Amino acid sequence: MKNIAIFASGSGSNFQAIVNAGKSGVLVGNISLVVCDKAGARVIERANEAGVETFVFSPKNFESKADFEREILQELIDKEIDLIVLAGYMRLIGETLLQAYQGRIINIHPSLLPAFPGKHAIHQAIDKGVKITGVTVHFVDEGMDTGPIIAQRAIEIEEHDHIEDVEKKIHEIEHELYPTTINYVLHHHLQ
Numbered sequence: 001m002k003n004i005a006i007f008a009s010g011s012g013s014n015f016q017a018i019v020n021a022g023k024s025g026v027l028v029g030n031i032s033l034v035v036c037d038k039a040g041a042r043v044i045e046r047a048n049e050a051g052v053e054t055f056v057f058s059p060k061n062f063e064s065k066a067d068f069e070r071e072i073l074q075e076l077i078d079k080e081i082d083l084i085v086l087a088g089y090m091r092l093i094g095e096t097l098l099q100a101y102q103g104r105i106i107n108i109h110p111s112l113l114p115a116f117p118g119k120h121a122i123h124q125a126i127d128k129g130v131k132i133t134g135v136t137v138h139f140v141d142e143g144m145d146t147g148p149i150i151a152q153r154a155i156e157i158e159e160h161d162h163i164e165d166v167e168k169k170i171h172e173i174e175h176e177l178y179p180t181t182i183n184y185v186l187h188h189h190l191q
């Protein structure tokens, strides 16, 4: 089975969904590592509970992105990671990782890209008054949420929806879409 590293900065509900998909046999890959750039993030606790090793670092302790990405890369090589899965990792991937993992880094984003890239995508969609938004899984390139799209699902924003309602709909879709899309990538792009 291929080895997966999940990069996350926050709650890690997508990490959890991927772990659960692994337990139930839906995901055909090993979750070998969590990389986290925020000490104290909930995802670290979740990784410990799931028995997944973590590499936690603080970007401010490094002079540059290249410096911390070299350390991450060493971890990825040690663990023989095949695929990098970004799940709420709120940082652009730099040259070091992009070159080493060309075509083997994917991201999930809470909008129908190319609409609403960057931070606070759900807020952006509500502020614009769109009636349909959704979730995108895409390959990562050097841009902000710009790489080739692999999968998308739409949801409706209804008149009476508050931000929490839209977040809930988005997360439900993400938790289902990400594990199956990871499988698809493992089968079709990493053979």
Ligand code: GAR
Pocket (backbone or CB within 6 Å): 008, 009, 010, 011, 012, 013, 014, 015, 087, 088, 089, 090, 108, 109, 110, 118, 119, 120, 121, 145, 174
């Ligand atoms: C997810 O909704 C993901 O789509 C988003 O962060 C959230 C992380 O939630 N990612 C981005 O906005 C990337 N630009 P989680 O930590 O509960 O998985």
